[in-house]
Amino acid sequence: MAAIDFTGARAAALDDDFFFNATTGTAADLHDLRAGDSYDLTGVLPEQPTTSQLGRATPGSAQVPRIGLMPDELVVHLDQYVQGKTTAGSRLLAAIDGLRREGYISHGLAGDEPPSRSGHAADRISELFTDPQMIGDAEQYAVAGALMARQLGFPARVVFGFAPQNQDGGTVTLTGADVTAWIEIDTAQYGWVALDPVPPVRPIPQQKPQDPDKVARPESIVPPPPDKVDQEQGQTTPDTSTDTPDGPSAALLLLLQVLRIGGWALAIVAVLLAPFALVVVAKVRRRRARRTARTPLERIRGGWDEFADAVVDHGYDPPPASTRSEVAGVVGVLPAGVLAAVADRAVFAPDESDEREADRVWDAVAELRASLDDGLTRRRRLWALVSVRSFARYHVRDLLRPGGARREEAR
Template identity: 25%
Template sequence: MSAVRSRFPARLLVALLANLMTWMAIHSWNGMVEEPLKFTGPALTAALLIAVTGAVLRGTPLPSYLVLVVQILVVLVWFFHHQDVSTSYGGWLPTWDGISAISDQIRTGASAINTYAAPVRAARVTAPMYLLGLALLLLLAVDFIAAGLRRPTWAGLPILVALTVPISVLSEPLAAHVFIGTAVLFVMLLATVENEQTLAWGQAVTGRRQRDDTTDQVLDRASAQLPALKIGAVAAVAALVLPIFIPIGRGVLDAGPDNGQSGRGAGQQVQLRNPMVDLRRNLVQEDHLPLLDVRTDAADPSYLRTTVLDTFNGTAWVPGHRDLPETNIAQGRLPDPSGVSPTTPGTTSTWNLKTTENFRTTWLPAPYLTRDISVDEGDWRYDITTLDLANTDKNPPIPVSYRLTGFAQVYDPAKLNAATVAPDDILKPMTAVPKLTATVSQIAKEVTASGTTDYAKVVLLQNWFRNDGGFRYSLDPAPGDGMDQLERFITTEKVGYCEQFAAAMAVMTRALGIPARVVVGFLAPEKLSDETYEFTSDDLHAWPEVYFRGSGWVRFEPTPSTRTGTAPSWTRGNVRPQPTNTPSASPTTSAPIPKPTKKPTENTQTPTASGTSSTTYLRLAVVLLLLCLLAVPALLRRAQRRRRFTDRANARLEVENLWRELRATATDLRIPWPEGRSPRTAARIVCHRVNAGPDEVNELLVLVGVLEQARYRERFVLDEDTRARCREATRHWITVLVEATPSRRSRVALVWPRSALSSQRRAELDVPAVAHADANSFTEVG
């Protein structure tokens, strides 16, 4: 027992470092909820509990997988007590009713993370519980890999998943203190485990400064750990500092926009990087933050575009690839849009605009059309196909002042109605609808059955959404995303806000073979004085545009009048809507665009309805984590076998490793290995169990003879010929063991090797130093 007690501090240190590293990594999830302390605080308690329990149990003969089972039970009991489940026995032991209650709360938390844009508000109290559940899984996984299997390098895989997934969900970069803390703890973990393994091999890495038997060097823990910590510190600092000096463009130049969600930054700052996701978040926050100050002589300063979403990927509308060469600088005259002639009738207006400190955007709001522009700050460029204005700086400027000349095109309904088919370069990409369902296509055809032209069909679609389809505007739509949610929206739910209406109409228009896309921007400003206006976060809006040859991209408005007022005049053609059996909503009025009204406090956050949701990434993280865990034993086993056959640092240990490899192979194949017997006796028993032939028996006895010499001779030298014979004997006997086993059991052993999970690994790590005693005190064999 003294040996166990003496190693307990080392085991505890490894477990504490692994769990604290994991706890630091889960701080990258803080942006998902408003009160992250509600899951990071309990997670710290769980981390300490897992570390202490594991350190105690690993001093017993229990195999590592049974230690994990006990840890899971201990954590579950603590978790139920922490949640204060009233149905628990004595407040600790859960009942079936308690388990059901906790499961319901976790499912509700997962739904909240999936339904609401990050950060999920404090009123959704189950969201932190869901994150706590994921944190517990991660803590158990990392502890099992790093402290149970003693493979700290593999523990980096789940940690990497934990750090990477929130970056894809949240647009904010990983916090520096989280990165540095996780990196330093990881390096400390690696150094500690390596030191303990070196100690177990009997080399002189001790606090008493004993001599190393082979290198004649003086080592101690500090001398081994300090270089590792220095390397880790240099690497962490380099990872933080180098990007400052290396110019890296934003994804808008090459890979397109980021599809992550982001929460409010410091000072309640609005961000507009992923347009549809940011539109959703900022609308439902209802902060009424001033975003854009405008002075213009335009008769109607509404509908300012920020971004064109011209790609539908089957789940969400996103900006497609933007071609932004240096020649497309947004300074001076801009090109005319496709399909619009310079002689097109319309009215010209002048604009002076300035974004506020509240508005950080990579897309510049501007009226459509914009003839010319002058921007004071930043590198802004236009895409020739969409004519939206994107910033290419690593850090977009804030605020931004700019001036432009706007052009309000006059659309002729008769010309729109007579338009011919769009050119092929627009028709094919702008009518693509991946994952289009038969229901959506059929409804689009039924609603527009009375239309004889593309224009007539689009007008019928708009009227169906605004008047005849029974739709209702609300910032509380049902949760969901993708084509399934769109289908529910147009068939049964019929409740949503501008995002749902614009996305659904654009998809249905494309389903009819008519080019369409979605635009995100501002609806209508608040008038402050003569020719002076202010756009706020409540004015963000989305609408569809439809292409007509000779007129270009034309704006339509499917969102009901309660939000948008009267539909554009050119969209109210003399086309009778297709009769339907659905209840009729209130008719479109001629009132001006109404300003949004405040909702009750309990409804200030609304479900997300399209785009990539937080839980999609979290579920992916869980799946990846489980796959990593399932793959770890097989990967460890392969690495172990490779090391045993290639390690030549110590002749005695080299032979021991070959013998261990045979024992591990037998364990994997569930061939009973005679524990506690001498190598020669164990060899005879194994030969009998597999019905080995005389040649195979002699080959194994050669390995046994060399092993006995390695263990008991005072001076042992392994020449190349003997080394080759031992390795060949080991490889041959691995084949013998496999052939003596049913094929199904052999396949299972490859995927789930039992030796990687058994207590045998501890025996390997606890190999004592070779005793340099008098050779006469041992019986030399062979």
């Protein structure tokens, strides 16, 4: 996107609340479009590489959120798709071709046979690969394609938008039927490249019903009735001697000894871990107090303090009395700078902040905290979790203040 110009009665408000992320190439306006609003968008369509060029492409360096869960069934199919492929680009193309070759389209609407369940969570994606036939729509195939690309090392994201059928120029009317999804992958040679993992619409073959073979059971042979036995024969005289109770067995004594030693060991471990647990509890209480502060401004201020504390606990050393921009510069990632600018604007702007802006700040803080753990070993992450360096940033009177926030100074 090169430029955007809003027109209409609300042009100034729409322009003020328009934001563009140069890193991800996405734009958003906090004001909803209404009747009478219009805008002129000037953009440059990126050059799409050919299939041959894409087969030689290598993964780019764009930062994307981490994957919470990778379905095992997807990984199994991916390994089958990329067999015999050696380069990263050829493996990616083979994965997309595999989805388009094996998949069938069904939107799950009334009359669609066979039916297709909506959703794109891990269980739905697993179901896509475990059902007898791979059936879904763009919602499932775009997510599956992005996960496969991520598994192959390519940064990938799902794109949700309009793909009008009539693209021969002139006026185009967009409806709900034009909504679809595809993926974009980041390459070192061509930047973000669009790929369509959605299979073409074609008839779904009817699946043959599974009719298990009937197993014939052998005839039950009824044994003859036993001969009658005289009840008086075979009876033994009851033993009237008193049974002496046995003492505890050796196995039981050994079990009790193991439990006794284990209990003492657990008690010692609990005593050793108690200080670390207190640090974690203190950080949780501090975070909760900041996030539930009385006013949106206090919540935004607390959100920045939460991120700055995480920076210190992860081993960064901002200069003494550093500004928000300086702290963000120490981290060295663009989202940190954006968060610093948003916090400064909220603190020093004459207008009052609103609840939505505070929620967005905390969402950004959560993502930045997670990004600080990227590339760290498990030991380094645990060390940052129990680090007390961030508590040294505050005076005693600041720690006693609700939310543990520092008094704001002119920066």
